[in-house]
Amino acid sequence: MYLYTHHITPRLQYVVNFIQQLFTQPVQIVTAIHDVKDNEIIINYSKEVLAVKCFTIHPHALLTESGIQAQAIDCFETNGMKAFFATGGDIPFDIFAASFYLLSRYEEYLPYTPDQFGRYPHQNALAFKENFLHQPLINTWWTYFTQQVQEKLTVQIAGKNQFTFLPTYDIDIAWSYKNKGFRRNLGGWCKDLLQGKFSLLSKRIAVLRGKQKDPFDAYGWLHQLHEQHRLKPYYFFLLAHHRTQYEKNISPDNKQLIALISDHLIRYPVGIHPSWNSSLDEGVMNREIQTLTQIAGKPVLASRQHYIKFTVPHTYRMLLQQGIRFDFSMGYGSINGFRASVALPFYWYDLEQEQQTELLLFPFCFMDANAYYEQNNTPQDALAEMKSLYQAVKDVNGLFSMIWHNNFVGTDPAFTGWKEVYEQFMQWQVMQHPPAF
Incomplete structure (x- = not known):
């Protein structure tokens, strides 16, 4: 499988490395169409119209950018799933750029107010806001991509990942109770006593004496x-x-x-x-x-x-x-x-x-x-x-x-x-x- 593009960037190479685990066919990035062998699957990742049979995805700018800045993201529905980075081509969004945005945790590099434990709050995440947090959306996207390529190019793409x-x-x-030492167990015993948890008092003693698990x-x-x-x-x-x-x-x-x-x-x-x-x-x-x-x-x-x-x-x-x-x-x-x-x-x-x-x-x-x-x-x-x-x-x-x-x-x-x-x-x-x- 060949991926034709005008620019090979570390970000694009990263996404290609990721999707390589999905397909048995190797994915090779090329910048010249004459480097493609006959009868191969061609993914045209450009706005160029190629004079060969191919599957086209128009690129978003994200994978050719450097640095980190806020991205304009508008989610929409396509084929029963959420997508973003809308572009043209044989599918309505840049699946490479969208996958990179989520995999790289791009949004976590942008300014945010940490939660009470100093963590990135899930309420900030695109997946939470757009209600796809409970979906392995990237997997779904690439399953959809595979189906669309097979249908348009009349080919078979063998998947290699297994559940x-x-x-x-x-x-x-x-x-x-066990192995906490005398001081910690005494503190716990006193706490249970003050809270009236008498059943726990006897259980602690039984565990420490080896009578209970x-x-x-x-x-x-x-x-x-x-x-x-x-x-x-x-x-x-x-x-x-x-x-x-x-x-x-x-x-x-x-x-x-x-x-x-x-x-x-x-x-x-x-x-x-x-x-x-x-x-x-x-x-x-x-x-x-x-x-x-x-x-x-x-x-x-x-x-x-x-x-x-x-x-x-x-x-x-x-x-x-x-x-x-x-x-x-x-x-x-x-x-x-x-x-x-x-x-x-x-x-x-x-x-x-x-x-x-x-x-x-x-x-x-x-x-x-x-x-x-x-x-x-x-x-x-x-x-x-x-x-x-x-x-x-x-x-x-x-x-x-x-x-x-x-x-x-x-x-x-x-x-x-x-x-x-x-x-x-x-x-x-x-x-x-x-x-x-």
Whole structure:
């Protein structure tokens, strides 16, 4: 497949690199039509009228620009989906420029007022404002593009991406009572006493005496679930060295926590869950990554920011500097949906430096904490949302990744019903997409 254009820019090359994962045919950019071999698929990405059979997309200026400035965006409906950057040609918008705008998170480089946690607010996002946050719109666009090219040029374009289900877990607080030390347990005991939570008083004592299982200890149950459904999830451990209002994790020096992490390293891919302050302080990030590196005995390559607290380009540059190559933070910590409007891994493009980086982003679209704390969903509401998002991704053969926390699937009464809903979803998704044996 050939893409004919007048200008090869880093931005255009980035989008072509992204769509290459969609097609079995290689996509080659050319600036001279005589470089095209006979009987090849030609995409004419220009306003020039070519004397050959081709599929034409008139370009928007975005991919030939440099720098960052506010873009005039007017969304419209086409073929039952939202689009923007209207141009001429065989489809009514520049799919390359629109994909770049969303993938690069262009809007997050523009001025905005951060939310209460210092994050980019989802209310600012085009996807939220135009009501396509719950759609993997980029995947849908390229499915539409493929259909239109095949129809006009009477060709077959073989797709190569397959639907993938990837559950992930954030271990913020490994245990509710165990391994917290005398002072923290005494403080918790006094708090429960003052609030009249007498059943929790006896439960804490029973757990500490080894008579009951800790409410947050869902690890064995999850292991069985993964084995049953042949899943290889990612786990991310919070290893902050100082407790704050946002970090209440077990001390990373605790021997039982080290044993827990080591057990997971044998079974699954494990990454770091950089703490709240790490997004602003590279020294903090380095210490936490080095702590996990020492436990693992090998370099740490994967991460996800605690509270989904990151800013572009700063946090991503720090992660790269620290050797991270796979990041799982691309989503919102305030609402479920597709932050980059895509359900496929993609490399981060540093818009200020105008280059594709080595940091591969794995977007998620559902997090239990969003459903519970932000959207005030019941467990059944959350189940319906998971199924809807899953089906939307499956329809375009994308990546469905979600975040759960161990406390949601344990026995803490605050999360009654969530473990059962998670198990129901796991059983349901197997019926939709049976594992290959």
